[in-house]
Amino acid sequence: MITPKMLSLIMDKGFFSLYNLEALYKDHFHFALGVPFTSKIAKEAVEKYRDTIESHYNVVSVAGDEVYGVTELQKWEGHRLYLHIYFDSDKAAGEKKAFNHKLHTTYQALCNDEKVNDEKFVETYFTIKETKVRGRKVLYNDAAIESHLKNRVGWFVMASNFIKDKTEALTIYREKDCVEKSFDDLKNQMDMKRLRVHSEETMNGRIFIQFLTLILVVWIRQKLSEVKWSNKYSYQEIMNEIGELKKISVEGKRKNLTLQTTSLQNQIMELFGL
Numbered sequence: 001m002i003t004p005k006m007l008s009l010i011m012d013k014g015f016f017s018l019y020n021l022e023a024l025y026k027d028h029f030h031f032a033l034g035v036p037f038t039s040k041i042a043k044e045a046v047e048k049y050r051d052t053i054e055s056h057y058n059v060v061s062v063a064g065d066e067v068y069g070v071t072e073l074q075k076w077e078g079h080r081l082y083l084h085i086y087f088d089s090d091k092a093a094g095e096k097k098a099f100n101h102k103l104h105t106t107y108q109a110l111c112n113d114e115k116v117n118d119e120k121f122v123e124t125y126f127t128i129k130e131t132k133v134r135g136r137k138v139l140y141n142d143a144a145i146e147s148h149l150k151n152r153v154g155w156f157v158m159a160s161n162f163i164k165d166k167t168e169a170l171t172i173y174r175e176k177d178c179v180e181k182s183f184d185d186l187k188n189q190m191d192m193k194r195l196r197v198h199s200e201e202t203m204n205g206r207i208f209i210q211f212l213t214l215i216l217v218v219w220i221r222q223k224l225s226e227v228k229w230s231n232k233y234s235y236q237e238i239m240n241e242i243g244e245l246k247k248i249s250v251e252g253k254r255k256n257l258t259l260q261t262t263s264l265q266n267q268i269m270e271l272f273g274l
Contacts, residue, residue: 011178025079032160032169042157045085050150053087059084062171064226069166084158084169092154099153110138223271241265
């Protein structure tokens with residue numbers, strides 16, 4: 001019989017709530033979960049370490065990727081809670097650029113009285129004033145923008161009741177992402193939402209083939225991650241690029257014709273030794 005002590009639950013920010021935290025402790029589960037920045041716990045942690053976390057003493061290396069991290073032991077309702085706080089300066093730069101781009105394009109759309117789908121984003125970061133004389137006036141909410149850039153961009157907070165080490169905690173959490181991506185690949189990339197078979201033998205055969213395919217997909221993702229290509233290209237973009245490679249055979253000619261390859265295709269073939 002499986003008991004809570006035999007399980008370790010690794011969950012993302014969507015599962016975090018005080019109610020869930022209380023239930024996990026009550027039922028004696030081992031857990032590690034992301035903490036959203038709507039939580040007081042995350043806000044206070046970032047505020048505490050904002051000016052000191054970027055130190056060589058705090059470097060955390062996971063699969064060749066280096067971030068800054070600290071761990072703090074807290075008490076929550078009498079229970080032991082390890083709070084792991086991370087800051088990724090490279091991720092922060094990318095997130096800041098994307099955030100500023102969204103601010104700019106949203107500002108332009110609002111000034112032109114165009115529809116913006118992200119209403120919450122508009123409510124948070126803009127103030128709109130309408131007057132009969134001057135018409136529409138769009139203002140940035142500077143306080144909210146500054147708060148977002150200081151307290152959210154590049155930061156990640158995780159809470160656990162059993163993982164003490166910051167490197168181990170981040171490694172395990174990222175492995176969760178790998179499992180989630182694998183399930184997503186099975187359902188979407190490899191068409192496993194429905195088996196569409198009529199016998200158990202055929203079903204077993206298809207599942208086995210899909211399992212072998214998944215091993216290749218995970219290996220490809222790992223290679224892309226090792227050279228940090230996953231920050232620039234998605235898995236599907238790489239597959240689409242490779243899918244454009246074609247070899248043409250002409251009757252009566254021994255040598256096959258190959259279409260001219262792009263720079264990216266050459267890099268992909270070099271990466272995978274093709």
